[in-house]
Amino acid sequence: MWGMSVIVKKITQLMCALIFVYGIYIITHGHLTPGGGFAGGALVAGAFILLILANGSEYVRLKKQEEGSSMMESAALIAALVLASSGLIAGSMVFFNNFLPAGIPGQLASGGVIPFFNIFIGIKVAAALLTIFLALVIYREDISK
Amino acid sequence: MELMLAVILGFMIIAAIYAIHAKDLLSAIIAQGFVGYGLVICFLLLRAPDIALVQIVVETITLIFMVAVVLDSTRKELDVQVDRKQYRIAGLSVLFMLVLLFYFNRIIAPLDGFGEHSMRMAEAYAEGAGQTGAINLVAGVLWDFRGYDTLGEAVVLFAAAIGVVTIFRLTGKN
Amino acid sequence: MTLFIMCFLLFLTGIYGVLTRRNLIKVVISLTIMEFSLFLMLAMIGYISGGEAPILAGTIIPAAPVVDPLPQAMVLTAIVIALATNAMLLTIAIRLYKKYGTFDIREINELKG
Structure with a gap:
């Protein structure tokens, strides 16, 4: 896959950081504003996809990236499972128990375990979408050889 | 409000019919994107900002995947040869759809009307x-x-x- | 009720595409349209006329009625699953194209050894 012109590359490199930060904001404020792990994770994955589309596939080392994102996805899923089952140990014997204090509704540090679940599922969705896209790009590179 | 929703839904149905009958695969994918972005406006009208945000991002990524797949292979829809078998298949599917519509009409009878959802849960x-x-x-x-x-x-x-x-x-x- | 019927007409359009088209990409597009109509149907069931978006502002018990958050949560998960299944279908389509050189279902049936 070939990259685009210099103007597109430069603008994309500047814009991707903004999109990435916006995705992180959507993830961490998921319990206060519209959004959450799914929307924010898709935005973060979109930032990476835009970078690869504009700069061509030589910009990143594809195989290594794919291994890393696949590992990240598995790790995030295991972290969410551990957090869900730690409700069994803390307090009552309920899976998905919200054992942390609820806090004052409307502040950033509120909602018990919900923000942590949002962060883990955000990492998971971003890594999954990036893995799918990288697999497609690697396949295209292989058949064009 | 209901009229606006009905107009957008009508446009979405027209775009869906065009997407199914388009000769060029790329224009079919663009028409499918029209349906997806119309869905975002419907979600905003239905007071659902969460799913509108998710849908607008997911639709963009889906379009990127589909365009990448189509640009890699042939863009042409298969040449449509009108034969008797095709007419039979289309007639059977229209019959099937009419039966489905009849049963759907009976199923939604016990539901609450649009905008009168009962707040049990x-x-x-x-x-x-x-x-x-x-x-x-x-x-x-x-x-x-x-x-x-x-x-x-x-x-x-x-x-x-x-x-x-x-x-x-x-x-x-x- | 008219809106429910129109939403089901969108679903029927997708079914018609799945039953009559022979191109694999067209079949994927039709399945996507069916998924869209399902999302819209669920979101419509939870709507309350004059209701607010399900995000409270400071107070715990809202003054105005909020729309039902349960169908919205279900749709939120369903959209991401739809993206995953779409990617899976496109992957299978592109592999079939590599093997047979066509998206036509009939030719794939004939060439199958």
Whole structure:
């Protein structure tokens, strides 16, 4: 896959950081504003996809990236499972128990375990979408050889 | 409000019919994108900002995937040869659709009308904001009241990603 | 009720595409349209006329009625699953194209050894 012109590359490199930060904001404020792990994770994955589309596939080392994102996805899923089952140990014997204090509704540090679940599922969705896209790009590179 | 929703839905149906009958695959994909972005406006009118945000991002990524697949291969829709078998298939499907429409009409009779949804569970969820502490009620439902469903969704996404990587690599080792 | 019927007409359009088209990409597009109509149907069932978005502002018990958050949460998970299944279907389609050189279902049936 070939990259685009210099103007597109430069603008994309500047814009991707903004999109990435916006995705992180959507993830961490998921319990206060519209959004959450799914929307924010898709935005973060979109930032990476835009970078690869504009700069061509030589910009990143594809195989290594794919291994890393696949590992990240598995790790995030295991972290969410551990957090869900730690409700069994803390307090009552309920899976998905919200054992942390609820806090004052409307502040950033509120909602018990919900923000942590949002962060883990955000990492998971971003890594999954990036893995799918990288697999497609690697396949295209292989058949064009 | 209902009129606006009906107009947008009408445009979405027209775009869907065009997407199915288009001669060029790329224009079919663009028409499908029209349906998806019309859905975003419907969600905003239905007071659902969460799913509107998710849908607008997911639709963009889906369009990127589809355009990448189509640009890689042929863009042409297959040449349509009108034969008797095709007419028979179309007639049978229209009959099937009419039967489905009849049963759908009977199924939605006991439902509440549009905009008159009874608040049996929703009040419990709205009061549950005091228990979970999350003022976004959708996040509270996702990760506290119905956490099992969301966990199952995460596992399905994981399985799909593993499946895509596996299918693309079938001949990679040879 | 008219809106429910129109939403089901969108679903029927997708079914018609799945039953009559022979191109694999067209079949994927039709399945996507069916998924869209399902999302819209669920979101419509939870709507309350004059209701607010399910995000409270400071107070715990809202003054105005909020729309039902449960169908919205279900749709939120369903959209991401739809993206994953779409990627899976496109992957299978592109592999079939590599093997047979066509998206036509009939030719794939004939060439199958």
